[in-house]
Each structure stands twice: as C-alpha cells, then as structure tokens.
Amino acid sequence: MSGIRVLLVDDEVEFTASMSRVLRRRGFNVEVADNGLAALPLVAGKAFDVVVLDVKMPGMDGIQALQEIKRLSPETRVLVLTGHFSIGEEEELSAGGAYAYLLKPFPILKLVDLITSAAGHPSA
Numbered sequence: 001m002s003g004i005r006v007l008l009v010d011d012e013v014e015f016t017a018s019m020s021r022v023l024r025r026r027g028f029n030v031e032v033a034d035n036g037l038a039a040l041p042l043v044a045g046k047a048f049d050v051v052v053l054d055v056k057m058p059g060m061d062g063i064q065a066l067q068e069i070k071r072l073s074p075e076t077r078v079l080v081l082t083g084h085f086s087i088g089e090e091e092e093l094s095a096g097g098a099y100a101y102l103l104k105p106f107p108i109l110k111l112v113d114l115i116t117s118a119a120g121h122p123s124a
Contacts, residue, residue, distance in 0.1 A: 004119045005029045005047065009039040009065065010054040010081070019052070022108055023115070036065030043072045049119040050099075052111070055082040055089065063092060070097040077118035081106060 006028050008016045016032045023030045031046075033039035035057045043051070051069055055062035066078055077099040082089065090101045099118050102111070 003027070003029065004116065004121065005031075005049045006115060006119075007031050007033065007039060007042055007048045007051045009033045009036060009051060009057070009062075011035055011057045012054070019108065019111070022112060026112060028115070036060030036062065036068070039065060040068055040072065043069050043076065048073065048076050050115050051076055051078045052115065053078055053080050055080060055093075056084070063089070063096070066093060066096050066098060079111075079114060079118060 006023055008019055008030065010016050011034050013034070016034070020030045020032060031042055033042055037060045039051070053062045053065055053069070062080055062082075066080065069076060069078055074097075078097065079100045079102060080093050080098045081102050081104050083104045085103050093101050100114060
C-alpha cells in the first residue's frame, strides 16, 4: 500500500487526525484539508489516488467539492462520508462521480481497505 496518495477532507479534526495516523502507519501518503475550499488547491497541485470527503462542511459542502475535484482530477477516486444518509444525496453524488457513499461512523479498518481498493491495489 506504500505510496497511495490520500487527501482527507473533513472539518472534524479528531477524525482526520486519527485517520491520518492509521493510514500513515500503513505506508500511505496523507494530506488533510478542513473544508472543500482548502482541498481544491491541493487537488490542483498534486495527484491524489483517493480523496475521502465529508458532505457537511462549512463553506463549500461535499457535493460542490466533489464536482470541483472531479473537474480538476477526473481520475481521482472520491469516497464520500456523511452522518445523515439520503437516497437523493447518494444518487447525486454517484452521478457526480463518487466512488462510494458511506455512512458515519464507518469502521476505520474497513475504510482503509476501501481506500486501498479504490486506489487500485488489492486489500491487505
């Protein structure tokens, strides 16, 4: 899994801190943005394999951020996390190119496996 480039986009500092630690221990290259607007320059400047994106964030929400991420980097896989499942939101995000739509809290080790799979690597 070494070398998989992941961008975590979430305004929940505890989530990004713990997820970053778990991913880095497994050899992932991880960067963090605390909202959609902060993520866009990172996506524009670097090639990420996977973006883990929260839906509800201040400023630019996950739906808007997904649109911009896919415009800037169409090949990047985006896993979307939400605390409030909505069929309409899931359909909109899927149509917008989301690789997966996941309900929080999502088991962290399963998320690691899904990131690995999304990046095109076999799961550990």
